[in-house]
Amino acid sequence: MDRTSVRGQREMNDVKTILMLDGDGIGPEVMRETRRVIDWFSANGGTRYELTNGLVGGASYDAHGQPLTDDTLKLASEADAVLLGAVGGPQWENLNFDKKPERGLLGLRKELGLFANLRPAVVFEALAEASTLKTDIVAGLNMIIVRELTGGIYFGEPRGVEELPDGSKKGVNSLVYTSGEVERIARVAFDLAKKRNGRLCSVDKANVLECTLMWRETVKQVHADYPQVELSHMYVDNAAMQLVRNPKQFDVIVTTNMFGDILSDCAAMLTGSLGMLPSASLGEKGVDGRIPGMYEPVHGSAPDIAGKNLANPLAAILSFAMMLRYSFDNATSANTLEDAVKRLLVSGARTADIMEAGGRQVSTSEMGDAILFELENTAS
Numbered sequence: 001m002d003r004t005s006v007r008g009q010r011e012m013n014d015v016k017t018i019l020m021l022d023g024d025g026i027g028p029e030v031m032r033e034t035r036r037v038i039d040w041f042s043a044n045g046g047t048r049y050e051l052t053n054g055l056v057g058g059a060s061y062d063a064h065g066q067p068l069t070d071d072t073l074k075l076a077s078e079a080d081a082v083l084l085g086a087v088g089g090p091q092w093e094n095l096n097f098d099k100k101p102e103r104g105l106l107g108l109r110k111e112l113g114l115f116a117n118l119r120p121a122v123v124f125e126a127l128a129e130a131s132t133l134k135t136d137i138v139a140g141l142n143m144i145i146v147r148e149l150t151g152g153i154y155f156g157e158p159r160g161v162e163e164l165p166d167g168s169k170k171g172v173n174s175l176v177y178t179s180g181e182v183e184r185i186a187r188v189a190f191d192l193a194k195k196r197n198g199r200l201c202s203v204d205k206a207n208v209l210e211c212t213l214m215w216r217e218t219v220k221q222v223h224a225d226y227p228q229v230e231l232s233h234m235y236v237d238n239a240a241m242q243l244v245r246n247p248k249q250f251d252v253i254v255t256t257n258m259f260g261d262i263l264s265d266c267a268a269m270l271t272g273s274l275g276m277l278p279s280a281s282l283g284e285k286g287v288d289g290r291i292p293g294m295y296e297p298v299h300g301s302a303p304d305i306a307g308k309n310l311a312n313p314l315a316a317i318l319s320f321a322m323m324l325r326y327s328f329d330n331a332t333s334a335n336t337l338e339d340a341v342k343r344l345l346v347s348g349a350r351t352a353d354i355m356e357a358g359g360r361q362v363s364t365s366e367m368g369d370a371i372l373f374e375l376e377n378t379a380s
Helices: 003-012 027-044 058-064 070-078 101-112 125-130 179-195 210-223 236-245 257-270 314-326 331-346 364-379
Strands: 015-023 048-054 081-086 116-122 142-148 156-163 169-174 199-204 230-235 252-255 278-282 293-297
Touching: 015 027, 015 058, 015 070, 027 048, 027 081, 027 314, 027 331, 027 364, 048 070, 058 101, 070 101, 081 101, 081 314, 101 293, 116 179, 116 257, 116 314, 125 331, 142 179, 142 257, 179 199, 179 210, 179 252, 199 210, 199 236, 199 257, 210 230, 230 236, 236 252, 236 257, 252 257, 278 314, 293 314, 314 331, 314 364, 331 364
Parallel strands: 015 048, 015 081, 081 293, 142 252, 199 230, 199 252
Antiparallel strands: 116 142, 116 278, 156 169, 278 293
16 A cells, blocks of 8 residues: 555545654653644544654664664654654754754654744743833733745755965855745735734845845735735844833734744743744645655754753653644644643643742652643643
8 A cells, every 4th residue: 555545545544654763861761741632632532643653863873873864764754743842952062063953853854854833832821920121011922933944044055164375264144035935934824914913014124135125026926825814024133122111012923034033032031931932844745645744843952951750841841832833623622632731831830940939849740640630620
């Protein structure tokens, strides 16, 4: 039976396959709790989720001498979606560039054609005081940054460092986009804005970078197909300032690879903890209607607390909620899980990274127990 037939058989039986890549550091711990949540939805929802396992990053290097193997790539391409824990750690810092754990992550993005990175920044009411900004500035924040993931200055050619005749050196990186690449990411952002609050802000540096002037002009052209969405434009330096001055003015932001890399980390800290933030990387819809997707928490591998049952699993669990919403088109289950997280936080359960006065500190596994308790209350 060919791959298309296999997928068709799974869809008739309402079964979805998820490749679980625990990765390094705290990855296995947060993914353990996420598996428990996925198993709960398999038992209590209308869809059964079959989990397969693979290695990536440092764990893959230790086992196979490569941060990403062909076997893992095959599993990823055959799965309906991929969930990743974290990659990296100090024990692999001295490896050659092509062997570093992070190359496994980049390889997955490239081979799966994942060009759109979605980074929500949501301030849960119970955690509003955890932000470094005043509560009235961030309370109720719910925005998302759409970052182009496969082009721009990180991948443009020419690039590199050359030695000049006088013995000095010259470094070159190129900011390169085609109008097709810009149109593709713009449509993802417009579609998101259409389903949210109908506002899209395109961030560029069109006053000094010709490439991003083309970006702005292309986004304007795409806007003609989305008259129901309000489009605005902002220079990246102003956008950085506005994120900390008045973040709630934003609904959806779309921007280049490098600008998105920077702005999404800035927006992340508005929420008070990286341990609460999920992300999604999406590709183009295939002829079978499937959208390739890889989901992962924003936090890193946190080797200093790895193996100590201290990590916050909520970002990984909320990454599964994003998977439900974007890869499986199951907003009902996504809302059920997100609402359970909100109730859990109101109850006072806190891992160390979000601990505050009056909270009840819990371990990684106890946070998993708490989210399952809230889900059971939903079902009863």
